Amino acid sequence: MNMDINHIANLARLELTEAEKEKYQKQLGSILNYVNKLSQAKTDGIETSDGGTRDLENIWADDISNKMFSNKEQELIKQAPAVEKGQVKVKSVF
Amino acid sequence: MIKKLHEQLIKKQKSAVEITQEYLERAKKSDLNAFITLTEQQALAQAKLIDEKISAGEPISELAGIPCSIKDIILVKDIRATGGSKILDNYISSYDATLVAKLKEQGVVIIGKNNCDEFAMGSSNETSAYGSVKNPHNTELVPGGSSGGSAASVAENTSVFSIGTDTGGSIRQPSALCGVVGLKPTYGAVSRSGLMAMASSLDQAGVIGQSIEDVKIVFDIISGKDNLDATSITEEQENRETNKQIDFKKLKIGVPKEYFAYDFDPEIKSAVEDTINQAEKLGAKIVQVSLPHTEYALAVYYIIMPSEVSSNMARYDGIRYGMSEQSAKNLSDIYKKTRGQYFGDEVKRRILLGTYALSAGYYDAYYKKAQQVRTLIRQDFEQVFDKVDLLITPTTPHVAWKIGEKKDDPLSMYLEDIFTVPVNIAGLPGLSIPVGKTKSNLPIGAQLIGKWNDEELLFAVANHLTT
Numbered sequence: 001m002n003m004d005i006n007h008i009a010n011l012a013r014l015e016l017t018e019a020e021k022e023k024y025q026k027q028l029g030s031i032l033n034y035v036n037k038l039s040q041a042k043t044d045g046i047e048t049s050d051g052g053t054r055d056l057e058n059i060w061a062d063d064i065s066n067k068m069f070s071n072k073e074q075e076l077i078k079q080a081p082a083v084e085k086g087q088v089k090v091k092s093v094f
Numbered sequence: 095m096i097k098k099l100h101e102q103l104i105k106k107q108k109s110a111v112e113i114t115q116e117y118l119e120r121a122k123k124s125d126l127n128a129f130i131t132l133t134e135q136q137a138l139a140q141a142k143l144i145d146e147k148i149s150a151g152e153p154i155s156e157l158a159g160i161p162c163s164i165k166d167i168i169l170v171k172d173i174r175a176t177g178g179s180k181i182l183d184n185y186i187s188s189y190d191a192t193l194v195a196k197l198k199e200q201g202v203v204i205i206g207k208n209n210c211d212e213f214a215m216g217s218s219n220e221t222s223a224y225g226s227v228k229n230p231h232n233t234e235l236v237p238g239g240s241s242g243g244s245a246a247s248v249a250e251n252t253s254v255f256s257i258g259t260d261t262g263g264s265i266r267q268p269s270a271l272c273g274v275v276g277l278k279p280t281y282g283a284v285s286r287s288g289l290m291a292m293a294s295s296l297d298q299a300g301v302i303g304q305s306i307e308d309v310k311i312v313f314d315i316i317s318g319k320d321n322l323d324a325t326s327i328t329e330e331q332e333n334r335e336t337n338k339q340i341d342f343k344k345l346k347i348g349v350p351k352e353y354f355a356y357d358f359d360p361e362i363k364s365a366v367e368d369t370i371n372q373a374e375k376l377g378a379k380i381v382q383v384s385l386p387h388t389e390y391a392l393a394v395y396y397i398i399m400p401s402e403v404s405s406n407m408a409r410y411d412g413i414r415y416g417m418s419e420q421s422a423k424n425l426s427d428i429y430k431k432t433r434g435q436y437f438g439d440e441v442k443r444r445i446l447l448g449t450y451a452l453s454a455g456y457y458d459a460y461y462k463k464a465q466q467v468r469t470l471i472r473q474d475f476e477q478v479f480d481k482v483d484l485l486i487t488p489t490t491p492h493v494a495w496k497i498g499e500k501k502d503d504p505l506s507m508y509l510e511d512i513f514t515v516p517v518n519i520a521g522l523p524g525l526s527i528p529v530g531k532t533k534s535n536l537p538i539g540a541q542l543i544g545k546w547n548d549e550e551l552l553f554a555v556a557n558h559l560t561t
Contacts, residue, residue, distance in 0.1 A: 003450055005446075007453075008446050008449050008450050008453065009446065011449050011453060012404060012433075012445050012446055012449040013408075013411070013426070013429035013430050013433055014430060014433050014434050014437070014442055014445065014446070015427075015430035015431050015433070015434030015435075016434060016442070020442070024442070024443060024446055027443060027504055028443070028446060028447055028450070030505060031396060031447060031504065031505060031508075032447075032450075034392075034393060034396070034505060035393040035396050035397050035460070035464075036393075037389070037390065037393050038390055038393045038394065038397070038460075038463050038464060038467055039459075039463070041387065041390050041463075041466075041467045041470065043463060043466035043467060043470070046466045046467075046469050046470060047466070047469055048462060048465035048466050048468070048469065049465050049466075049468040049469045049472060050295075050465075051294070051295040051325065052281035052282060052294075052295045052296065052325060052521045053281060053282045053325045053327065053521070056324075056325065059324065061321075068189070069188075069189075072188075075188065076188055079185070079186070079188070079414065079415040080413065080414050080415060081412060081413075081415075081416075081417075081418035081420060082418070082420065088413065088414060090413055090425055090428070091422060091423065091424050091425050091427070091428055092424055092425065093424065093425045093426075094424060
């Protein structure tokens with residue numbers, strides 16, 4: 001498997017140690033080896049399964065708030081690691 | 095156990111507070127590490143309310159005052175929920191999962207949150223950031239996973255029943271290894287609102303209990319359509335025929351040859367075959383059937399599941415809740431350092447696997463292919479269910495193994511789910527029942543697989559087959 005572990009770790013927003021990168025590269029290699037047996041399955045013309053539910057059709061909900069967390073915004077915001085003036089604070093992008 | 099305790103309550107032989115205290119004491123003394131959090135205060139308060147109702151001569155529901163526990167991946171309002179992970183070490187649930195709200199309506203007593211594999215990823219409860227759980231039948235052995243704490247607490251009766259989750263076997267497998275009853279419902283039968291999502295097209299919350307009767311009582315309460323879960327099934331589920339009476343002489347039970355051809359523990363094989371023979375003696379017709387794509391099921395699972403995991407784990411980013419590596423200098427580093435530091439090994443492995451499978455250039459070969467083979471696996475079951483009413487298989491290829499034995503061999507661990515995974519892929523109900531023990535006194539489970547939405551038949555049949 002030509003897995004570029006650095007690229008994948010970056011996409012996954014995971015900082016890995018060098019030891020971890022080596023370990024995962026190896027382990028994922030053998031797991032991918034196992035799942036590659038799927039290439040033997042004949043799937044020409046077979047539809048993909050979208051998910052778990054039978055005959056699920058798209059439904060529309062009315063654009064009304066269910067008020068589950070009305071007046072509890074601050075309670076939720078307080079859960080954030082960094083809060084200022086009742087707002088979630090984040091580091092700068094650059 | 096539920097009916098027995100209910101009887102004690104209404105006959106005033108014991109109070110709800112007394113019963114709750116007994117369960118809490120046992121839970122505190124237990125060395126299985128089956129709980130991450132014990133909710134003593136809230137439990138006693140819940141029990142007190144039930145006692146007040148009883149004193150006032152008010153009727154109480156069947157589940158009122160019954161001590162139960164909830165896997166730590168399911169939210170109970172104002173109670174800590176870690177998901178078995180360090181990244182949520184400090185997280186307090188801001189709402190009840192729908193199934194929890196339903197149980198609370200019945201007046202259950204929640205005594206604590208069960209230990210589990212981190213974010214439900216594991217088959218031995220060894221990936222938990224809060225320590226391994228021990229099997230009550232032999233404390234050197236694993237209880238199974240990921241609902242290992244749930245199965246262990248029910249088996250040692252520090253909890254009458256537990257709500258677990260099952261994505262690839264995480265209710266059924268630990269239930270088998272701990273000698274209790276475990277139900278993974280039809281996909282959509284129980285709302286996923288308030289579950290920490292692992293793989294959204296496979297996850298189902300379900301019941302682990304001490305008897306089939308107990309599991310059914312709880313399932314009947316927690317199941318049902320929920321507007322907060324767009325994948326929950328609809329009126330059909332609510333209109334299903336309950337308390338089915340079955341005539342074994344009209345029953346056709348399928349035995350899928352691919353499952354029995356696999357190399358697994360001969361003591362398990364023997365016990366499951368005895369169960370099948372028992373069904374035959376009761377009058378059922380045993381039919382050899384084939385599910386030809388069974389050999390691909392684990393591969394399908396280990397592409398679809400990590401792919402969905404990689405998406406669901408993105409929310410743990412150190413921004414809105416949970417632990418956060420605030421020493422990071424910029425936004426990207428917050429994500430990378432927080433997740434790198436606070437996610438465990440198995441979680442990272444599966445996120446990486448899923449990210450790879452979904453990445454540009456690989457999507458068609460992996461995820462799309464897996465979803466096509468998923469269709470084939472579903473069709474296998476549909477065709478078989480034209481000929482038979484349910485299937486009987488072993489639940490697991492092995493009984494409980496030593497803690498630490500498979501920890502460094504991910505693939506060997508994944509193979510423990512070989513009999514349970516196809517059921518999640520097809521979205522069908524699966525019930526694991528205890529059917530005996532090995533010579534070394536370890537529990538063996540048999541799995542009943544039903545038609546879509548046919549839990550009732552599984553309960554009815556299982557009632558005649560458990561030891």
